[in-house]
Amino acid sequence: MANFPLPLADLLGHWGSYAIYAVIGIAFGMTLESAGFGNSKLLAAQFYFKDMRVFKVMFTAIIVAMTLIFLSSALGLLDYNLIWVPPTYLWPGIVGGLIMGVGFIVGGFCPGTSLVGLATGKLDAFVFVLGVLFGIYMFGETVGSFATFFESSNMGRFTLPELFNASYGVVVISIVVAALVLFVLAEKVEAMVNDKPQQRMPGWLKPAAGGLIALAAVVLIIGQPSNEDRWQAVAAESEAKLEERAVQISSAEFIKYRDDSKIKIIPLDVREERYYNQFHLRGAVHVPLDEVQAKARELQFEAANTIFVTISNDEAAATEAWKILKAESVPNIYILEGGINTWLKTYAGESISDEQRVYNRQEDQMAYKFNAATGSRHPAAAPSPHLLDLNYEPKVILELKRAPTSGGCG
């Protein structure tokens, strides 16, 4: 699969990875300063249409970065699933944005630009940073009183292509073209407001804009990798693991982690609903096989100490689900060995009668029949650990998560 983003902490260690971030920070600060963003007056000029530098720099950066990100994803170099996409909390985001907009016109900076203003001796930037710290302090003190609003309208990882039901390529090229049109308009507006002829543009600008459109067109033509493409990239390694039975964990190991407070285990029951209603493990989340891929996004948000275990009656559907999630780069994913049937055979004991046995069943059907929907109320749904036969082969190797669990503002 795609080799990027890099597992920095694995490669360089905890502090070593921080050095990379410091270098990125330096490059960030240098570009902000040389763009003129250390100067509050220049930033504020945006809102009087005198110098639309903020808009131009920001949108150029967005379209360049966006095109390169989705190009490298289309080419299989970068795994978009492992990229931090800020989760959408719609209303807190909009209200916070409006407050920040007011703060921008009153204070003349945003947090990032105030840092480079501060670094170049701008006293107003220094005072602004103190204000930011005060604002953050006040937020920490008051958020408790509106916690419900702060957590409201959480749509998780939600992207524009999903919103518009369009492909990533279409959205990328549309944004590039829209931004370029707006740049042309911005130049005209500036010339009008300042009552000067339009500034001459450097000669490289038009070819660069054409090049960017061409790259966006490549993104559109190649398309983003499907779950099938992603599986092909990891198939060899993953099939071997399935073959060696390195990822099928025994029920005893499952219960060990279930009772381990340092580990969060999420059982994913991928069977048909009727089976799930008849009997499922306590805490099992019902995710029918055709919804597994959509669920992958959500699973990426779980903490690094989470283990996912797919479950079906035997192993066939669970293995299918495992492949889908593996292809979507969900970390720490395992299969319950022998599925529900082996589980019931091991833990149901006398709570299940011989009459409930189903003979002549097909692969991945339930080996027992329940007359009522016992769900997780059945005694075998959460057997106590002292029933355990502790002789099992441990298979779980907790992998450090590659996908970041917080963005630049965490």
Next chain:
Amino acid sequence: MSQVTRAKPYLNPYLAGTLLGIVLFLAFFITGSGLGASGGLNRLLVYVQNEVNPQHIDQVAYLLKMAGGNSNPLDSWIVFLTIGTVFGGLISGLLGRRMKFETNKGPQISNGTRWLLAFAGGALMGYGARLARGCTSGQALSGGAVLSVGSWAFMFAVFAGAYALAYFFRKAWN
């Protein structure tokens, strides 16, 4: 400092934007996360709070996440990104001979008024950035490039808020 006259002009905005876009792309490509600024300041503040009044941290759920128990709020990549940003600004300012102690403002207001406004604006920015879970860099720029719906909504809200009130603050800047 008298180098003002020799200060190099700022970059063409489209060139600066392209460079910023490449930096942003590389940040995502290498690390998986974008850029940010308010998170670093946030953690710096929580660090100070934790030194002054650790009990308080353990009582407020929002702060607890960053500095509860023995966890050090500065032990985060975002802090190093922020330190880097300040140094990057310094390096670029030195190279461009733009280092100067000054207060940028419109001609109609005093330095004192400007500082007051800067503090008030900063406070609004800090508060709003926490509410929106990100600032202009982390949400608008980074989230915008990876096509987050919330980040785009946020971006329009920031511009809307600033344009809506620009008229009333025209004296501060013009």
